[in-house]
Amino acid sequence: MNAPNTDIVIVGGGVIGNSIAYHLARRRRQVLVVERSGVAVSPAASWASAGGVRRQGRHPAEAMLAIEAIERWRILEQELQADLHYRQGGNLLLAESDTEANQLSEFVHRQQEVGFVDVRLVDRNEALALVPGLNERVVAGSYSPSDGQADPVLTTRAFASAAQRFGAIYRPPPLSSPWMNHRGMKAAFLFGVEWARHFHFCSSQKEHLSSSFARLQQKSVAVGSLA
Ligand SMILES: Cc1cc2nc3c(=O)[nH]c(=O)nc-3n(C[C@H](O)[C@H](O)[C@H](O)COP(=O)(O)OP(=O)(O)OC[C@H]3O[C@@H](n4cnc5c(N)ncnc54)[C@H](O)[C@@H]3O)c2cc1C
Numbered sequence: 185m186n187a188p189n190t191d192i193v194i195v196g197g198g199v200i201g202n203s204i205a206y207h208l209a210r211r212r213r214q215v216l217v218v219e220r221s222g223v224a225v226s227p228a229a230s231w232a233s234a235g236g237v238r239r240q241g242r243h244p245a246e247a248m249l250a251i252e253a254i255e256r257w258r259i260l261e262q263e264l265q266a267d268l269h270y271r272q273g274g275n276l277l278l279a280e281s282d283t284e285a286n287q288l289s290e291f292v293h294r295q296q297e298v299g300f301v302d303v304r305l306v307d308r309n310e311a312l313a314l315v316p317g318l319n320e321r322v323v324a325g326s327y328s329p330s331d332g333q334a335d336p337v338l339t340t341r342a343f344a345s346a347a348q349r350f351g352a353i354y355r356p357p358p359l360s361s362p363w364m365n366h367r368g369m370k371a372a373f374l375f376g377v378e379w380a381r382h383f384h385f386c387s388s389q390k391e392h393l394s395s396s397f398a399r400l401q402q403k404s405v406a407v408g409s410l411a
Contacts, residue, residue: 190216190353196387197223197354198230199336202343204386206264209350217347217354220387224340233336238275239300240328247298254330266342268334275331276306276314278322285324292326303328 192208194201197219209215224231237257239250261268279285288305295303304327311325312318348354 189214192216193218195385197340197344198228198386199224199340199343201386202340202347205347205352206343206350209347209352212350215347215352217344217352218357219354220357223344223354224337228340230336230340235269235333235336236275236331237270237334238328238331240275240277240295240303240326240331242298244298247300251299257332257334260339264342264346266338266345268339268342270332270334272330272332274314275328276311277326278311278318279324280319280321282323288324288326295326295328300328300330302330 191213192215194205194215194217197205197217201217201219202223205215205217221228226232237254239247239254242250257270261270277288277291279288292303292305306314306325306327308318308323310327311322314325314327344354
């Protein structure tokens, strides 16, 4: 492996790693993504996920990000030049008793307070109009019309393809297996330390690896995560 001009090494090519790779490559950074398997293949989380693109129910700290993300989703297919199967079909939470309906009413109020102003309480009839065939116990719902779905595999691969169009390089780890145990850390150093100024760990061992790596190498290290 020879990438003498690499600015940033990203470990893990899930949706987080590929999104970071795309945004950095677009800014003319030389990016190397190290992915041990394939982009969005089993058992990666970006392969297995349900595909919800949702605001309602988010932690208040994520509210502004979620609002801006929905605006971005509207143009993302065009930007990435890919079909992501994105559709804004709404998101509906259901109450099956008066107690749950009261809780949902308070929930809707909180959603509006954090900025999700189009989230509203719907009665049984409106819920049925939105989703015909709901069971007879449903009495109310919290409806968020701007929410929706996208295909996580297509989205993850679209970020990877777009990153590569901007020059990002994708490689398997330098050692066969396992490169990220104590022996593998050495491999990370070996193929990164000479020429990469920044590392992003976007794999399952990210917290452990990034702290060890930063301590040992005094490099700039970031951890990618949706949570
Ligand atoms: C469109 C979309 C919709 C979503 N909807 C939902 C939803 O409805 N509900 C929900 O809960 N979540 C949802 N998610 C989030 C999803 O479930 C995961 O949280 C997210 O995909 C995690 O991405 P990741 O990049 O952190 O991890 P991963 O997808 O797991 O990627 C990590 C990558 O790192 C690689 N890797 C691991 N270790 C190493 C190593 N040592 N060396 C090299 N490579 C390594 C793996 O092979 C893998 O490819 C959605 C995601 C998307 C894209």
